[in-house]
Amino acid sequence: MKRMRVIGTGSYLPERIVTNHEAGEPLGLSSATIERLTGIRERRWAAEGQASSDLAMEASRHALQAAGCSAGEIDAIILSTTSPDMAFPSTACFVQRGLGCRGVAAFDVSASCSGFLYGLSMANAMILSGQATTCLVVAAEVKSRFLDPTDAATAVLFGDGAGAVVVRGEEDLRTTPRGVLGIRLYSDGAKHDLIRVPAGGSRVPASAETVARHDHALRMRGASLFRIAVRRVEQAVQGTLKEFGVRIEELSQVVLHQANGRILSNVADRLGIPADCLTSVIDRYGNTSSASVPIALDAAVRSGEIRADDIVLLGSFGGGLTWATGLLRW
Known part of the structure; x- marks a missing residue:
């Protein structure tokens, strides 16, 4: 039977490192307190002018390289984000353009922190139904643009980054499914x-x-x-x-x-x-x-x-x- 398999993974984190001291200073929180409460020592924040699609493209390129796959082999791009480049068009379309994929399906998924698995499920359905053979599933977030530095509940928690997988439908004839x-x-x-x-x-x-x-x-x-x-x-x-x-x-x-x-x-x-x-x-x-x-x-x-x-x-x-x-x- 046909089964979807991950054939390559990739990720990208912005260069800017934000320490607990920097994130906690407006709140009067020490680095040690933040680490004790959250387990976080540092996070990455996007540079000025760097959008979710920019992070997504870097992570996608790393995943394609790991998969030994070219952008031309991708049949669909499914992108999860709650911090899109803009309300529309979709961030996935920016990625499709940036990677130089042919005119394939490209759309966003908004399911907050569960969005990657929601996107992976959609790719699985497309592959098993015969609509696609190889899909790029990517999640990208620039949450730093939506933070209130005086809000203790969120200001020290969130970072920016992107992760991606290339998935492909393959006939699985093994006794133990893969x-x-x-x-x-x-x-x-x-x-x-x-x-x-x-x-x-x-x-x-x-x-x-x-x-x-x-x-x-x-x-x-x-x-x-x-x-x-x-x-x-x-x-x-x-x-x-x-x-x-x-x-x-x-x-x-x-x-x-x-x-x-x-x-x-x-x-x-x-x-x-x-x-x-x-x-x-x-x-x-x-x-x-x-x-x-x-x-x-x-x-x-x-x-x-x-x-x-x-x-x-x-x-x-x-x-x-x-x-x-x-x-x-x-």
Whole structure:
């Protein structure tokens, strides 16, 4: 049967390093306090004039190189972002132009921090239905442009970056299946107000008043979100493992959304995931929203923590609310 497989990963982080001292100074927070509360030591912020599509193109080029694939072989570009270059056209179309792909399908996905897995699921559906053979799935975020430096709930958490994968449909005749075993998606719109950007859309259009109120900045009810995130991710992971008959001990690597160091450790403890099986890059890059899973996945692949035939679990949680899991045999 045909199965989608990841054939290349890539990531890109902007050059500018923002330390805890710089991020915490307007709030009167020490570097040690921020690291204790979040697990973050530093994050990257985009340079002036650098947009999400610029980060996405760099990550995509790295993924294409790793896959040994040319831009001309791509049949579709699916891009996750909640910090697009502009309202429209899609950021994916900027990437399509920048990479020089032929006139292929290109569109954005907005599912907050779960967007990469939502995009991966769409690529899987396109491949299994015969609409595409090779897809580029990329997530890119420039969250630094949406931060209020005086808001302790968000100012020290978020960073900028992009991650990408090239996926291809291949006939899998092996007894032990290889590739994407399954992706499961969830949402709960009743809790949409836990993390959001209040203004700038059709409900609350941009105005002098919304700018003055800082309503175009990211707002988050962190404590409530923390509790729900831990519970939802734990339940989703348990459900996915049960569905596919996989035990925690069989997982070679677990790549979760890098939201907060405490969330990562809490979920790992509740599920019994060994520390050496949990990929974590949050100390270096902070919370890069939907880009965090592919950035962490690329880091694990390039460091040799993920090898052929390893079973890898992906998981994410974000605004919407949305959450998702993915199970792959590498």
